[in-house]
Amino acid sequence: MSLPFGICEWNLPIGGLSGIRMAADAGFDGIQIYEHGGCAANFPLNSEYIQQTYLEAAESSRVALQTLHLRALAQEGQMLYDKGTREYEVATLSIEKGVEACAAMKIPVLFLSSFFGTYIYNDYQLSNFASLLRYAWKAADANGVKVAYETALPYPRLCRLLELADCPVDILYDLFNPFYFGFGEPVEEMALLCDKISQIHVKDRLSDYKGLCLLGDGVGNIPDSARLLKEKKWRGWVVNETSHFLIKDSNGKSAFELLQADLERMRTFFDW
Secondary structure (H helix, E strand, O other), X not given: OOOOEEEEHHHOOOOHHHHHHHHHHHOOOEEEEEOOOHHHHOOHHHOHHHHHHHHHHHHHHOXXXXXXXXXXXXXXXXXXXXXXXXXHHHHHHHHHHHHHHHHHHOOOEEEEEOOHHHOOOOHHHHHHXXXXXXXXXXXXXXXXXXXXXXXXXXXXXXXXXXXXXXXXXXXXXXXXXXXXXXXOOHHHHHHHHHXXXXXXXXXXXXXXXXXXXXXXOOOOOHHHHHHHHHHOOOOOEEEEOOOHHHOOOOOOOOHHHHHHHHHHHHHHHOOO
């Protein structure tokens, strides 16, 4: 049985119903969606009408809505604040709305992250994020939803965060984050974290870490990461996080053609 392959909605040239259709036509099994502005946009994914349109599009396209990322929450940074602050209230409300949307749309995983405006710089922020991560896990668990956390922290700090959170969240591991944030080597980290990882993000970059490219054409060491996961007999979602429409050296190929080409590379690298 092959691994399931997904794509991030926020990396497609257009999201929503057209994004789901594009993911299906390219051959992906699932799509990670996001909350499209969250609190600042009055939680659009909690609209029954919008939920229904997503569900109908996913069903007709046979694409799983496999994860909901609270992307706006990560960008705005409210997860770093303590109880009693306005930011904390927004964070808890965003988490609750995210869990409600997951439950209503039958999305099995709520996804939180600590980068963008939520990058953790000190122990105070680490403690606050851990408290809200536990809050999210409790709310999700009560509604039959799992929580996955994507980190931009080096392994010792990640372990400390998970210790403080004291709840069984999964890890969504991005294979390029250790290179981009300069905190380690993905093969070494995954060897330690493998039993906690439920999903991986795959993308590659040129030597400046900014230029986009297809998997295997950059400095992300994708083959070695894939080899380690295969040796560990890891199973989970492999999710592409590349904005193919922004690849400059495309040899005249469209974003859709590049998307298809990258999926073929995913099938080659993650072939078990």
